[in-house]
Amino acid sequence: MADQDKQAIKNNVLKTMFVYFSSLLDREVFDRNKELAGEVYDIIVKPTQVYPQSAQLIIRKGFPNRKYALVDWKDITNLESDTKEVRLGIDKAKLVFEERHDNKEELTLRRDILDQQVVDTHNHKVIRINDIHLLFVDHALMVAHVDISTRGLLRRLGFEGIADFAVRIFNPNAKYLKAEHLISWKYIQPLSVNPASMTIKVDVPEKQFSSIPAADLGDIFLDLNIMQQVLLFKSLDIKIKAKVFTHIDFKTQKLLVEELAPSDIVEIINNIPSDEATDFLEKLPKKDAEKILALMESNYSRKLSQLLGYSNDSAGGLMVTEYLSFVKGTTVESALKQIKERTFKVEPAQFVYVVDEGNKLIGCTNFRRMILASPQDLLESVIFPKLYSVHLDSSVKEVAYLMEKYKYYTIPVVDEGGILQGIVTVDDVLSQVIAIAWRRFKNMKVAHKNNL
Amino acid sequence: MKRTWAKIIIFLSVMGPGIITANVDNDAGGITTYSVAGAHFGYSLIWSFVPIIIALVIIQEMSSRMAVVTGKGLADLIREEFGVRVTFYAMAVLIFSNIFNTISEFAGIAASAELFGISKYTMVPICALFVWWLIVKGTYKSVEKVFLLACLFYVAYIISGFLSKPDWSQVLHSSVQPEFRFDKAYILMLIGVVGTTIAPWMQFYQQSSVVEKEIKLENYNYAKLDVIIGAFVVNIIAIFIVLVCANTLFKNGIRVETARDAALALRPLAGDYCFYLFAFGLLNASVFSACILPLSTAYSVCEGMGWEVGVNRRFRQAPQFYTLYTAIIVLGAAVILLPNVKLVPIMLISQATNGMLLPFVLIFMLLLVNNKRLMGKYTNSKAYNIISIFVIVAMISLSTVLLFTTFVH
Numbered sequence: 055m056a057d058q059d060k061q062a063i064k065n066n067v068l069k070t071m072f073v074y075f076s077s078l079l080d081r082e083v084f085d086r087n088k089e090l091a092g093e094v095y096d097i098i099v100k101p102t103q104v105y106p107q108s109a110q111l112i113i114r115k116g117f118p119n120r121k122y123a124l125v126d127w128k129d130i131t132n133l134e135s136d137t138k139e140v141r142l143g144i145d146k147a148k149l150v151f152e153e154r155h156d157n158k159e160e161l162t163l164r165r166d167i168l169d170q171q172v173v174d175t176h177n178h179k180v181i182r183i184n185d186i187h188l189l190f191v192d193h194a195l196m197v198a199h200v201d202i203s204t205r206g207l208l209r210r211l212g213f214e215g216i217a218d219f220a221v222r223i224f225n226p227n228a229k230y231l232k233a234e235h236l237i238s239w240k241y242i243q244p245l246s247v248n249p250a251s252m253t254i255k256v257d258v259p260e261k262q263f264s265s266i267p268a269a270d271l272g273d274i275f276l277d278l279n280i281m282q283q284v285l286l287f288k289s290l291d292i293k294i295k296a297k298v299f300t301h302i303d304f305k306t307q308k309l310l311v312e313e314l315a316p317s318d319i320v321e322i323i324n325n326i327p328s329d330e331a332t333d334f335l336e337k338l339p340k341k342d343a344e345k346i347l348a349l350m351e352s353n354y355s356r357k358l359s360q361l362l363g364y365s366n367d368s369a370g371g372l373m374v375t376e377y378l379s380f381v382k383g384t385t386v387e388s389a390l391k392q393i394k395e396r397t398f399k400v401e402p403a404q405f406v407y408v409v410d411e412g413n414k415l416i417g418c419t420n421f422r423r424m425i426l427a428s429p430q431d432l433l434e435s436v437i438f439p440k441l442y443s444v445h446l447d448s449s450v451k452e453v454a455y456l457m458e459k460y461k462y463y464t465i466p467v468v469d470e471g472g473i474l475q476g477i478v479t480v481d482d483v484l485s486q487v488i489a490i491a492w493r494r495f496k497n498m499k500v501a502h503k504n505n506l
Numbered sequence: 507m508k509r510t511w512a513k514i515i516i517f518l519s520v521m522g523p524g525i526i527t528a529n530v531d532n533d534a535g536g537i538t539t540y541s542v543a544g545a546h547f548g549y550s551l552i553w554s555f556v557p558i559i560i561a562l563v564i565i566q567e568m569s570s571r572m573a574v575v576t577g578k579g580l581a582d583l584i585r586e587e588f589g590v591r592v593t594f595y596a597m598a599v600l601i602f603s604n605i606f607n608t609i610s611e612f613a614g615i616a617a618s619a620e621l622f623g624i625s626k627y628t629m630v631p632i633c634a635l636f637v638w639w640l641i642v643k644g645t646y647k648s649v650e651k652v653f654l655l656a657c658l659f660y661v662a663y664i665i666s667g668f669l670s671k672p673d674w675s676q677v678l679h680s681s682v683q684p685e686f687r688f689d690k691a692y693i694l695m696l697i698g699v700v701g702t703t704i705a706p707w708m709q710f711y712q713q714s715s716v717v718e719k720e721i722k723l724e725n726y727n728y729a730k731l732d733v734i735i736g737a738f739v740v741n742i743i744a745i746f747i748v749l750v751c752a753n754t755l756f757k758n759g760i761r762v763e764t765a766r767d768a769a770l771a772l773r774p775l776a777g778d779y780c781f782y783l784f785a786f787g788l789l790n791a792s793v794f795s796a797c798i799l800p801l802s803t804a805y806s807v808c809e810g811m812g813w814e815v816g817v818n819r820r821f822r823q824a825p826q827f828y829t830l831y832t833a834i835i836v837l838g839a840a841v842i843l844l845p846n847v848k849l850v851p852i853m854l855i856s857q858a859t860n861g862m863l864l865p866f867v868l869i870f871m872l873l874l875v876n877n878k879r880l881m882g883k884y885t886n887s888k889a890y891n892i893i894s895i896f897v898i899v900a901m902i903s904l905s906t907v908l909l910f911t912t913f914v915h
Contacts, residue, residue, distance in 0.1 A: 169585050171812075182812025184590070207811065210590045279577030280720050305720070 072198065073135040075163055075186035076210050082139050083113050083125075085146035091115070092149075094140060095122060096164040099197060104240045106161060108188075108195040111140075113149070121151035127194055135190070166246035167200070171278075173286075174202075175263060176241035178270040180277040184210060187236055200242055203235030245282045263294050272301025284313045296325035304337050311338075311346075320349045367486060369453050370446035373467045373476035379407040380433055382416055387429035405464050407474060408433050415466055415474040417441050443468045446475060450486045453478055513728075520728040521735075522650050523573075523715040524566060526798070527708050528736030529657045531562075532743055533795035534614025534765065535607075535853065536702050537788055540744050541768035543695050544751030546761060549680040552748060554696055555741045556681065558703050561897045562737040565868070568875045568886070568894065569709045570729045573716035575884045580713040580867075581810035583874050593810040596866060601830075603859030604707055604803040608838035609852050611799060614792030616842050617766040621785035627843060634839035637797045638832060642821070650715075656794040659787070660743045666783040667746030670753040670776050677749065694911055701908040704901055706863040709871060711802035714809065750776070750784065800834035861909035865902040872898060 081094045092115035099106035111125040125142060132141035161167070163186055174181045184206030187199035208214045221228050243263075263271065275283055275298055287295060287310055299307060299322050311319050323331050323346060335343040380389050389406065404421040417437030427436045443466045444453050457465055457480055464477045532540075543551045569580065576583060585593040612630055619629030640652060687693075721729050751768055754775040755761075762768045765788050773781040804827050808815040814824035821828045841847060872894065876885050886894060 169590060171582075179814075182585070184812065202812065207590065207594075211594055212591075279717060280722065281577045309720070309722075 071135075071190055073188050073190070073195070074201070074209065075168060075188055077135070078133075078140075078188075079164070083111075083142060084139060085142045085149075086144055087146075088141075089146055091142065091146040092123065096162045097195065098124075098160045098162050100160065105189075105196045105198060106239070107191070107197075109160070112162070115151065121153060123149040123151045125149065130193075133195075161244065161246075163197070166244055167197075171245055171282075172200070173243040173245065173274055173278075174237055174241055175243055175266060176237060178266055178274055180274060181237075197239045199236035199238055201236055205230060206235070243286075245278065245286065263290060268297040268301045271298050275302050276306065280309065284310060288314070288318075292321055292325055295322055299334075300326050300330045304334070307334055308338065316346075316349050319346055323350060367450045368446065369444045369448040369450070369465075369467045369478055370475070372450065372453070372482045372486065373478045377407060377464075377466075377474075377477045378405070379409050379413075379474060382408050382410055382432070382434045384408075384433050385429065386424050386427050386431050386433060386436060389433055390424060390429075405462075405477070406433070407466055407477075408437055409474055413474050414472050415441070415443060415468050418466065444478070445469070450483060450490075454483050454487050457483060516725055517728045517731060520719070520721050520725050521732050522654060523712050523719060524570060524729065524732035524734075524736035525657055525739065526650070526653045526715070526736075527566065527712040528562065528733075528740040529660060529743075530711075530795050530798045531703060531705070531708065531740050532660065532747075532791055533607075534611050534617075534788065534792045535856070536744065537614070537747060537791055538765040538768075539698050539702050540747040541751045541765050542762060543699050544748035545755035545768060545771075547692060547695060548752040548756040549676055549748075550685045550687070550692075551696060551699060552677065552681045552745055553684040554699055555745055558700060559737050559741050561700075561901060562703055562740070563734055564890075564894050564897050565704055565709070565871070565901075566712055566733045566737065567730055568871055569713045570716050570733050571726065571884060572871070572875055572881070573713040574721050574723055574726050574729055575882065576880050577717060577720075579717050579806065579809045580710050580871070580874075581806040583880070584870055585810045585812075587874060587877065587880070588870065596863070596870075597807045597810050599859060599863045600706060600710070600806060601803055601834075603856060603863055604799050605834055605837055606852055606856035606859060607705075607707070608796055608799045608834050609841045610849070610856050611792045611796035612838045612842040613849050613852070614765070614788055615796065617764065618769075618785050618789035618792060621766060621769050621781075621788070630839050630842050633793050633796065634835050637793065637800075638835050640797060641801055641831060642828065653794065653798070656790055657739075659790040660739075662783040662787040662790065663743050663746045663750070666776070666780045666787070667749045669780040669783070670750045670772075672749045672753050677745075681745070697904050697908050697911070700901075701857075701861070701905050704864065704868075705860050706867040707799060707802045707806075709867055710806040711798060714802070714805045747787075750780070754780075796835070796838065800831050800838070803834055804828075804831040858909055861905040864905050868898045868902065 075097070078094050078097075083091045083093060085091045092113035094111065095114035096112040097108050098110040098112065100109040108127050110127060111130060112122055113125060114120055114122050125144075129142050129144045130140060131143040132139075167183055167186060169183065171180055171182050173179075181202045183200045183202060185201035186197060187201055188195040189198040190196075205214060205217070208217045218231065221230050266274070271294070275287075278286065283306060287298065290298065299310070302310075314322075323335075326334075335346065338346075378393065380392070393406075406419050406421070406424065407415060408417045408419065409415055417434060418441055419433065419437045423436045423438075424433075442456055442460055442462070444456065446467060446469055448467075453465060456462065463480045466477050467475045469475055572578075572580070572583065578586070581593065581597065584596060612634070615633050616626035616630055619626050640649060644652070716729060750772065751762075755768065755771050758775060760771045760775075762771055769781055769784045769788065772784055805815060807813075807830055808824070808827045811826070813826040815827055841852070872886075872891075875881060876891065878885060
């Protein structure tokens with residue numbers, strides 16, 4: 055057999071195995087006695103494993119007073135891709151027609167999927183569905199793919215034949231004719247809202263959300279409207295929630311937090327990195343931040359509220375509170391003796407600070423100057439001629455600049471009254487500066503990529 | 507006191523869509539209509555702005571409410587509830603009608619450029635480029651700020667209104683006491699004034715921009731206030747345009763056909779300042795509308811067809827959106843640059859397509875806003891429905907009459 059024939063047979067088989075939902079719509083439905091019962095309006099599907107299966111058919115009759123009736127799938131005797139009608143095995147008198155059709159809890163194809171927005175977890179996008187590709191399985195239909203292509207759009211409009219013809223004339227091998235742009239249902243997360251329970255139907259938990267890079271997940275979220283954002287977020291598991299939360303803007307974060315139960319908020323804060331947590335809490339109004347902290351486990355909340363006191367890129371946020379200082383009037387000899395006797399958690403480098411009785415910073419010296427001085431000299435006589443210090447709210451850039459300029463390994467931090475509060479060491483500054491530089495470098499790379 | 511401040515701050519964050527949408531209503535075509543109304547009928551049409559305010563509030567409020575409650579644009583909702591076919595044809599007419607609307611905005615730019623003694627061959631391309639650049643390079647927030655600034659410039663008409671020294675007691679008298687005349691010209695003018703008030707694209711634009719702002723349900727009352735303020739502001743400005751022309755042109759029996767004629771006729775009667783303010787107002791309104799019309803079209807079409815949308819995206823991420831936006835601007839500007847282009851048929855087509863689309867859009871809106879599944883308890887109340895049906899029927903019949911009369915002429 056020629057290859058062409060094989061291909062034709064294969065196409066034929068595919069054609070009879072699959073059917074587009076749009077081609078089923080409005081098909082006439084006949085009952086057992088070949089009397090017209092109505093037309094196909096919608097299909098209710100049941101989530102079984104990955105691909106939902108048809109459970110009931112909704113048929114419609116009458117105009118303008120439309121009425122709708124449900125038919126169990128087992129009562130359908132004939133529904134094929136190439137016949138233009140549907141036949142039922144029951145009497146049409148048995149059908150119960152009602153005014154409403156859209157109050158069903160289950161997922162229905164026309165109401166919840168066709169023409170609606172969904173999340174495509176494969177291509178990490180929010181998309182609108184132009185058609186649904188159904189597969190015949192043991193007399194039932196299975197939702198296999200969704201179609202988001204222009205060709206699907208044209209099919210719905212009734213222009214597919216004309217468009218195909220036109221494209222074929224210009225380019226018989228056009229990508230348009232081959233690429234079906236079908237996306238497997240396993241990657242589709244519907245966003246339709248159940249009005250009764252105000253939840254989004256998640257038929258397969260997680261729907262590959264865990265495989266989406268966090269940044270893309272954040273982008274998907276920003277494409278949704280408020281309601282979808284809140285409801286989809288609620289339906290996710292905590293790991294994904296944390297991932298999403300750290301990759302959306304503050305406005306959306308705040309919005310989500312306002313809609314969530316306190317226990318959920320605490321769970322999220324506990325599951326995101328502490329710098330992200332402080333970043334978020336910092337931007338909240340103080341009252342709200344305190345409320346969240348009060349709900350949290352005490353150890354972690356204490357750590358966070360401490361960090362929160364200072365912005366994390368200021369001297370106050372970077373400093374350590376262990377340092378060497380002596381009240382003025384101390385001799386070099388007694389200072390050196392005290393240094394030898396003390397133990398330190400963190401090595402405080404070789405700088406020694408001289409303060410007055412109120413801990414106000416007077417001067418700074420180092421070990422070398424102290425060793426070279428005579429033991430009876432007072433500390434204030436061996437300090438550096440000039441004193442440099444930073445304020446609690448000085449930026450990390452300022453701190454880095456001063457350290458580089460004066461070759462300091464540590465720099466003292468003072469408050470408005472000049473009272474010594476702590477010191478910033480070079481390694482903490484360096485890690486901050488590297489982070490800034492790295493972010494910039496990354497942005498440059500992204501910008502570079504986008505320009506290509 | 508603190509609570510008042512908090513309220514003001516919330517309002518400022520919600521404010522925008524209603525005021526901007528309403529103000530675009532005073533575009534080149536609107537200004538022309540109001541100028542002619544003032545020049546030909548003096549103060550006698552001012553009363554009609556009172557019902558116009560009510561109609562505008564009723565209809566725009568529904569758009570705004572649907573946006574806040576469903577979080578979806580009008581084109582989105584039409585697609586989701588009425589299917590792809592209806593959406594496609596509605597969008598096709600919308601594109602067509604907005605192309606002609608955009609051309610008439612560029613005609614307004616050309617006219618005002620000539621008033622300032624600048625050639626349209628320099629002004630139109632510059633404005634087209636500016637408008638294009640603003641959206642392609644901007645973000646939603648920055649664009650909205652520019653739009654609000656443009657709204658502020660409408661104050662030019664209020665100043666020029668004062669410069670023309672109106673008789674205030676008579677203005678007040680004629681705005682509260684309807685004066686109706688059964689003469690054909692008067693009725694046609696009345697229909698023209700009311701008919702330009704509500705255009706199909708406005709409902710799409712307003713709903714999309716409320717959605718983009720992510721206004722929350724609890725702040726809905728502020729969004730309503732935004733709509734009400736917008737309706738008042740736009741009509742007060744329209745009244746001032748009528749006043750300027752009534753005080754000068756009508757008193758001296760000068761008849762005009764366009765906003766450009768009106769401005770030129772103003773110069774000897776009301777002075778240079780009044781003339782420049784009037785011309786500046788026209789330029790501002792035309793540029794502003796030339797920006798919003800293509801934007802609103804691109805938004806609605808891409809929403810409805812399911813293509814990537816957004817000012818915040820790059821060209822490669824939303825190719826259909828930017829292609830459509832660019833094409834409408836290029837087309838709009840190019841037509842005006844053709845030598846000997848006839849503006850009257852363009853205006854007629856733009857009016858006709860607006861009139862054809864409007865009934866459908868308003869009926870869709872009414873069906874959607876009363877859909878319990880979408881709107882929950884925020885559907886129209888019975889009384890509101892009666893009023894809105896009345897307004898909608900009135901708007902539809904007026905725009906149909908307008909459609910016929912313009913073609914019979």
